Amino acid sequence: MKAIVKPTEKLSGEINSLSSKNYTTRYLLAAALSEGTSTIYYPAHSEDSDAMRRCIHDLGAELQEDNEKIVITGFGKSPKPVKELNVGNAGAVLxxxxxxxxxCPEVTFVNTYPTSLGKRPHDDLIKALEQMNVKVAHQSGKLPITIYGGNPKGGKIQVSGQVSSQFLSSLLFLTPLLEEDSEIVVLDDLKSKVVVGQTLDVLRQAGIQFEVSEDFMFYKIPGNQKYVPKKYVVEGDYPGSAAILAAAAVTNSNVSMLRLMENSKQGEKAAVDVLKKMGVHLNYEGSTLQIHGNQKLIAGEFNGDHFTDAVLAMVAAAVFAEGTSRFYDVENLRYKECDRITDFCNELKKAGANVEEKQSEIIVHGQPNGVEGGVEINAHFDHRVIMALTVVGLRSKKGLIINDAEHVAKSYPQFFEHIQSLGANVELIK
Known part of the structure; x- marks a missing residue:
């Protein structure tokens, strides 16, 4: 599918924010790991969360869903023995x-996206699992990956957090179910600590006990615990909403977004602070976030590790700011669905933006009068790239054609529908 994004001066209206993908996937897993029945209200529907639904069902969880909620009867620490699991292109789910x-005795995670998830490394988690009496067969840390389990052991576990915090979150979900107590030490650095905070939030809600150091680098997890069946309510999603907020920021706009909590633990809530520092007027009224854009933005310097999944949308806004913006500590963007530094910067340059890249930085020389556009560009099968390029297209002089735009469904299937409802001039061609 191609998205033809045409210059758009004004966005206005109200939309119900997408439900949080990060919280949905974590609640689904916590519910599956319980031995009773849990209910999750307003779960997200995306390729990622649907992959988690599919896989926990394959592992033995019972799922019933209507328009408001999903009811899950879990398998606890006794999943059904399956030979294969297919997570699609969902790295966090994998x-x-x-x-x-x-x-399980033996499970192979198949490689159905060799040019995307199939290229991403998982060595750090593999090394941690091998410390736990688990044998893993893999292709230099990449898919397909076969887990030979059945009797994982707790104890002292070391895991690197330098590439992704998802490896740590994975271990935090498993270790409470093991017979032994566990201590997890995070080596090197820990990327996206705020996302680990979401994992810990869900574990607490599920009745799991643990101790964590102030810097999130050390954990004590008692063994022989059980996940408590619960009722969970999913809040609005800041990572997806960041693109809508950026689109409103670069146009003349008056947009309200429902179900975005001011006290959210989502790291990407920092996108609100980024836009405020860029001169955009935003304010909360209860659980509604209002944004007023007037096309006047100011450049700034931002630590992107605090809001990883909103960085590309904020870079897109910075393309039109007065001055030079710098997004630093973002090297982990290189290990996503595509290389979100090199690939994204290359597409921005095609559109006429003035950007530079370093190993862990994106530098944007703003062009307040807009970029030229008028070109066909590639999204590299990456949902965040698609949304960010859409923002750029709205302020381009000649519009943009974005290829493979259907991949926005990985996290935000309604993205184009929502932005069109606000007045964005976007045409979709299948």
Whole structure:
């Protein structure tokens, strides 16, 4: 599918924010790991969360869903023995379930996206699992990956957090179910600590006990615990909403977004602070976030590790700011669905933006009068790239044609429908 994005001066209206993908996937897993029945209200529907639904069902969870909620009867620490699991292109789902799969005798995670998820490394989690009496067969850390489990052991576990915090989250979901107590030490650095905070939030809600150091680098997890069946309510999603907020920021706009909590633990809530520093007027009224854009933005310097999944949308806004913006500590963007630094910057340059890349930085020389556009560009099968390029297309002089735009469904299937409802001039061609 191609998205033809045409210049758009004004966005206005109200939309119900997408439900949080990160919380949905974590609640689904916590519910599956319980031995009773849990209810999740307003779960997200995306390729990622649907992959988690599919895989926990394959592992033995019972799921019933209507328009408001999903009811899940879990398998606890006794999943059904399955030979294969297909997570599609969902990296977080793969990583979370690699640990859960150690409760099965033998599971192979198949490689159905060789040019995307199939290229991403998982060595750090594999090394941690091998410390736990688990054998893993893999292709230099990449898919297909076969887990030979059945009897994982707790104890002292070391895991690197330098590439992704998802490896740590994966272990945190598994270790409470093991017979032994566990201590997890995070080596090197820990990327996206705020996302680990979401994992810990869900574990607490599920009745799991643990101790964590102030810097999130050390954990004590008692063994022989059980996940408590619960009722969970999914809040609005800041990572997806960041693109809508950026689109409103670069146009003349008056947009309200429902179900975005001011006290959210989602790291991407920092996108609100980024836009405020860029001169955009935003304010909360209860659980509604209002944004007023007037096309006047100011450049700034931002630590992108605090809001990983909103960085590309904020870079897109910075393309039109007065001055030079710098997004630093973002090297982990290179290990996503595509290389979100090199690939994204290359597409921005085609559109006429003035950007530079370093190993862990994106530097944007803003062009307040807009970019030229008028070109066909590639999204590299990456949902975040698609949404960010759409923002750029709205302020381009000649519009943009974005190829493979259907991949926005990985996290935000309604993205184009929502932005069109606000007045964006976007045409979709299948």
């Amino acid at each position: 990583r979370f379930l690699m640990s859960t799969a150690t409760l």
